[in-house]
Amino acid sequence: xxxxxxxxxxxxxxxxxxxxxxxxxxxxxxxxxxxxxxxxxxxxxxxxxxxxxxxxxxxxxxxxxxxxxxxxxxxxxxxxxxxxxxxxxxxxxxxxxxxxxxxxxxxxxxxxxxxxxxxxxxxxxxxxxxxxxxxxxxxxxxxxxxxxxxxxxxxxxxxxxxxxxxxxxxxxxxxxxxxxxxxxxxxxxxxxxxxxxxx
Amino acid sequence: xxxxxxxxxxxxxxxxxxxxxxxxxxxxxxxxxxxxxxxxxxxxxxxxxxxxxxxxxxxxxxxxxxxxxxxxxxxxxxxxxxxxxxxxxxxxxxxxxxxxxxxxxxxxxxxxxxxxxxxxxxxxxxxxxxxxxxxxxxxxxxxxxxxxxxxxxxxxxxxxxxxxxxxxxxxxxxxxxxxxxxxxxxxxxxxxxxxxxxxxxxxxxxxxxxxxxxxxxxxxxxxxxxxxxxxxxxxxxxxxxxxxxxxxxxxxxxxxxxxxxxxxxxxxxxxxxxxxxxxxxxxxxxxxxxxxxxxxxxxxxxxxxxxxxxxxxxxxxxxxxxxxxxxxxxxxxxxxxxxxxxxxxxxxxxxxxxxxxxxxxxxxxxxxxxxxxxxxxxxxxxxxxxxxxxxxxxxxxxxxxxxxxxxxxxxxxxxxxxxxxxxxxxxxxxxxxxxxxxxxxxxxxxxxxxxxxxxxxxxxxxxxxxx
Numbered sequence: 001x002x003x004x005x006x007x008x009x010x011x012x013x014x015x016x017x018x019x020x021x022x023x024x025x026x027x028x029x030x031x032x033x034x035x036x037x038x039x040x041x042x043x044x045x046x047x048x049x050x051x052x053x054x055x056x057x058x059x060x061x062x063x064x065x066x067x068x069x070x071x072x073x074x075x076x077x078x079x080x081x082x083x084x085x086x087x088x089x090x091x092x093x094x095x096x097x098x099x100x101x102x103x104x105x106x107x108x109x110x111x112x113x114x115x116x117x118x119x120x121x122x123x124x125x126x127x128x129x130x131x132x133x134x135x136x137x138x139x140x141x142x143x144x145x146x147x148x149x150x151x152x153x154x155x156x157x158x159x160x161x162x163x164x165x166x167x168x169x170x171x172x173x174x175x176x177x178x179x180x181x182x183x184x185x186x187x188x189x190x191x192x193x194x195x196x197x198x199x
Numbered sequence: 200x201x202x203x204x205x206x207x208x209x210x211x212x213x214x215x216x217x218x219x220x221x222x223x224x225x226x227x228x229x230x231x232x233x234x235x236x237x238x239x240x241x242x243x244x245x246x247x248x249x250x251x252x253x254x255x256x257x258x259x260x261x262x263x264x265x266x267x268x269x270x271x272x273x274x275x276x277x278x279x280x281x282x283x284x285x286x287x288x289x290x291x292x293x294x295x296x297x298x299x300x301x302x303x304x305x306x307x308x309x310x311x312x313x314x315x316x317x318x319x320x321x322x323x324x325x326x327x328x329x330x331x332x333x334x335x336x337x338x339x340x341x342x343x344x345x346x347x348x349x350x351x352x353x354x355x356x357x358x359x360x361x362x363x364x365x366x367x368x369x370x371x372x373x374x375x376x377x378x379x380x381x382x383x384x385x386x387x388x389x390x391x392x393x394x395x396x397x398x399x400x401x402x403x404x405x406x407x408x409x410x411x412x413x414x415x416x417x418x419x420x421x422x423x424x425x426x427x428x429x430x431x432x433x434x435x436x437x438x439x440x441x442x443x444x445x446x447x448x449x450x451x452x453x454x455x456x457x458x459x460x461x462x463x464x465x466x467x468x469x470x471x472x473x474x475x476x477x478x479x480x481x482x483x484x485x486x487x488x489x490x491x492x493x494x495x496x497x498x499x500x501x502x503x504x505x506x507x508x509x510x511x512x513x514x515x516x517x518x519x520x521x522x523x524x525x526x527x528x529x530x531x532x533x534x535x536x537x538x539x540x541x542x543x544x545x546x547x548x549x550x551x552x553x554x555x556x557x558x559x560x561x562x563x564x565x566x567x568x569x570x571x572x573x574x575x576x577x578x579x580x581x582x583x584x585x586x587x588x589x590x591x592x593x594x595x596x597x598x599x600x601x602x603x604x605x606x607x608x609x610x611x612x613x614x615x616x617x618x619x620x621x622x623x624x625x626x627x628x629x630x631x632x633x634x635x636x637x638x639x640x641x642x643x644x645x646x647x648x649x650x651x652x653x654x655x656x657x658x659x660x661x662x663x664x665x666x
Contacts, residue, residue: 048229156331
């Protein structure tokens with residue numbers, strides 16, 4: 001609990017100073033409200049914010065869908081658990097994203113995107129250990145992509161609640177990526193004990 | 200059907216599934232994830248915004264530095280840098296998290312330190328003073344000297360240098376030449392500039408070296424200092440010179456962001472490296488491992504000057520030195536820069552027992568043995584191994600946390616830096632995250648799991664002061 005409080009305090013500290021210093025001049029657009037008064041509006045959103053919400057929502061939704069698939073089709077217990085973690089973490093993450101992006105007015109397509117439809121179809125055709133490996137491989141790709149998306153948004157986003165969302169979410173996503181890499185390595189390295197990142 | 204063609208078709212068919220996935224995954228990030236965006240706001244508005252934000256930017260960075268380090272001026276008595284103009288700073292400056300000691304940390308596993316969030320924040324990557332803008336930031340001494348000597352402005356309107364001057368190298372640094380070792384420091388206590396270099400060096404260096412020196416002192420357009428609207432100085436600028444950061448072929452602690460990582464938030468800070476001892480260094484660039492000083496000199500116009508973005512460089516006016524002539528001369532000038540004298544070292548950079556103190560000798564023993572320093576910093580190779588190593592600091596902290604807009608990602612392999620003359624070049628590590636030599640001892644004690652005693656740590660510092 002103490003740790004959570006410290007993390008929360010650190011986050012609040014970041015958020016309070018963030019407000020004063022946000023905005024990369026190289027990326028600021030001329031229609032930023034307040035720009036001419038040298039006080040860009042704090043709740044303003046730019047095109048990077050809008051694109052971020054779209055991509056993050058698509059990715060988050062797919063993680064939940066594929067996580068459910070892993071819960072039912074996974075063979076290795078760690079793969080099933082990873083799927084459950086994805087359903088739980090990304091489910092919560094998607095809700096937080098929707099709250100943080102109020103007012104950003106981003107367009108989010110319905111349903112699972114074509115890329116993840118393909119991935120889901122490919123995974124559905126596999127079973128056993130083949131499924132486990134293919135699922136983890138797709139999770140490594142997806143989390144690489146999401147980590148890059150978040151880092152890019154932290155670099156160029158201007159909407160304060162949304163940038164805070166990205167800052168808070170990135171360590172979790174990078175933790176997922178690390179876990180997916182470790183489990184994948186474990187399943188492809190017969191017999192050899194794999195050290196976890198936290199050891 | 201010919202057999203080869205049939206084979207190709209069969210392989211394509213087998214790969215069909217994969218090919219579909221590849222097509223479907225064409226959903227990349229926008230170009231600003233890799234390339235510098237074109238400015239869309241007029242310079243006067245950018246400047247007004249930047250100047251209005253500047254106090255908060257500087258305050259935020261000072262808060263981070265004060266949270267991580269003891270920045271006070273505590274000089275070591277009697278220990279000066281090679282020119283005798285600045286004292287070396289004493290003590291461990293990285294602050295511990297409350298409830299820990301250096302010994303209690305050393306007794307914990309990396310996983311436990313990570314789990315309990317106990318890694319001293321000063322061991323984490325150090326953000327740029329304004330990470331999202333990035334770019335070159337010069338210390339005030341350099342800005343003032345160049346203003347006086349050349350009427351050229353190195354002062355940005357959006358940021359100031361963030362470290363106090365007692366924590367940076369002496370300025371101007373002395374210059375030692377391998378070709379004229381009998382002379383000692385040839386700087387005369389002055390900063391080399393395009394206005395004075397000839398008179399300072401005629402009769403000491405060759406015509407080829409002189410021309411190399413002229414080019415190294417000539418300003419060329421750079422990302423923040425140029426003639427376009429995308430700059431951080433009020434007036435159109437002639438640019439910067441190589442030796443604006445590598446002042447007197449050493450370093451003035453000017454910093455930048457690595458050109459080798461994207462996106463912007465993930466780029467690590469770069470503390471300018473000294474050019475002393477370049478003649479023995481086989482790989483160049485903390486990440487790029489370029490194989491000659493010629494390669495590095497040529498490519499710095501793409502990297503130090505333009506962040507590894509040749510597209511932006513083309514618009515702002517890139518200088519591409521002619522390889523067989525200009526680059527060669529610039530390289531030859533850099534290759535005659537010597538380390539400062541180290542009278543206690545023998546020809547193989549080992550301590551001469553007749554000159555060294557018992558504590559220094561004890562420090563060398565730790566350096567060669569329990570401390571494992573010499574596994575990479577090999578004395579006979581001028582404390583280099585011409586390799587890159589990954590210390591895997593991420594075993595100790597949760598990656599992906601953001602500090603002042605910088606995302607802390609693993610450092611990955613970084614080249615080994617020399618330790619000759621090391622007391623002259625604070626701050627330490629590639630990004631300058633460590634303030635003193637005592638900080639480096641605590642850092643490596645933890646990262647390598649050495650469990651050094653207090654006495655061993657102190658002897659290591661004493662030893663490094665002799666180098």
